[in-house]
Amino acid sequence: MPKECRRKTSKDLGLSGINEGSRSERRSAQKSSSQICNERIHQTPSPESAPPTLMETRRVPQVTITPEGGGTSREMQQEDWDDAVDGTLRRKLSNSSISSTGSSAVESEDDLLSDNESKSKGIVTLEHLVDPGEPKPWWKLKTIVHWPFSATQRRKLNWVQLAGHKGNFKAADEGTILKKFSENEMQCFEKLRGDALLPFVPAYHGVVEKDGESFLHMADLLANFDLPNVMDCKMGVRTYLEEELVRARERPKPREDLYRKMVEVDSEGPTPQEHSQRGVTKPRYMQWRETMSSTNTLGFRIEGIKKCDGTCRTDFKKTRSKQDVIQVFSDFVGGNVNILKSYLNRLAEVRQALKMSEFFKRHEVIGSSLLFIHDRTGNAQVWIIDFGKTTALPEGQMLHHDIPWQEGNREDGYLWGLENLIHTLESVNVQETEEETCCSSTKENTQMT
């Protein structure tokens, strides 16, 4: 069937109605959502109780950690943002020089990953912790959770891991997975039990332990999808904890692995000093990642995408401009207006839940992602994942999540990023007639023996 060529934005198709709160704001300003998104980057902040949409990104401080210790702080200037939004960042930090040639979204096609390759992210095969034939009971319960697995269920799982550390996940009983234990994340799951965010996080089944190694047992969000398309968006304007900054300042540890990762993307990234020592500190690397991608300018970034045709890309480190992000989103939804609508609906629900959530008010949410999953049946969902670096604030303290971060205030820019994410998704062009998104019907996220 010939494809309809006339392309429309989601707004033309009435999708912006989903986003009620911000629609009236847009109407009153008589501006398109794309304008708004760009303008937010330049707007000055309204007073303390500003609505979540207004955040002055010009004042996101760039705290630079030098190997000698002693952080220096520099506020981003107007020209930095001007450069950032037009896609050519040419700014210099106090001790570094960064250049970019634009989005990798159109540059690299070399990222078809499998677990045979050295890269840690992509399509993986999850193993169980023991050989399928092992006869003895080997699980030691650490919490009240009853270990439900039987030997016959110990199979390998074809899975998708778009971010995070290699080997962090194991297969578990059907529809569930194990993630390497983190005290922080465990506490978050426990606290989320009675919270408004509960419907948006993977169901949590407790902690299990084997041979001294502990795991968080949770729902496999891919389990109910047929050949899923998956996208990981890391939320917030900052991806490292304030305490990581403090630690790096007190005991700076230049890391060669991070230096190598930086050079791989931009040989001009490291400063002369970092080149000579072949090392960069963690916060320095994280800040560089934030400025190269859309984290600082939009409050979220794309980490990886796996499509139903089996292709997988995690080469988004330089996808920064709003236009580039729109292009990637557009490709991800494959012009399917219903998928786009479902995602926008779900994001509106997530936003609503975040505003209600007691947990969210009292936690600094760093490095957490929104996981988008859809398939050809039209099923499309968004989930909040990864609480490994989500930390509770001292008693009585609360965050806005939509005001600028300054060292000490622990703000993460999560809500601001979500607003921008919604507006960016609303700007995606969709075709008037639905395009077949792809793929045959073989079940992909399956348990294999």
Ligand SMILES: O=P(O)(O)O[C@H]1[C@H](O)[C@@H](OP(=O)(O)O)[C@H](OP(=O)(O)O)[C@@H](OP(=O)(O)O)[C@H]1O
């Ligand atoms: O994405 P790239 O450029 O590879 O950088 C990674 C990610 O930021 C990881 O975050 P995530 O796990 O959310 O993907 C982070 O782990 P943390 O979350 O532990 O900070 C890694 O720190 P190290 O593990 O210290 O290298 C850092 O090297």
Ligand SMILES: Nc1ncnc2c1ncn2[C@@H]1O[C@H](COP(=O)(O)OP(=O)(O)O)[C@@H](O)[C@H]1O
């Ligand atoms: N519950 C889940 N269901 C399905 N996929 C998941 C789930 N949790 C994580 N993932 C996948 O694993 C990747 C890494 O997850 P994450 O929790 O961020 O790990 P880490 O803490 O190591 O960064 C995500 O990008 C996603 O592809």
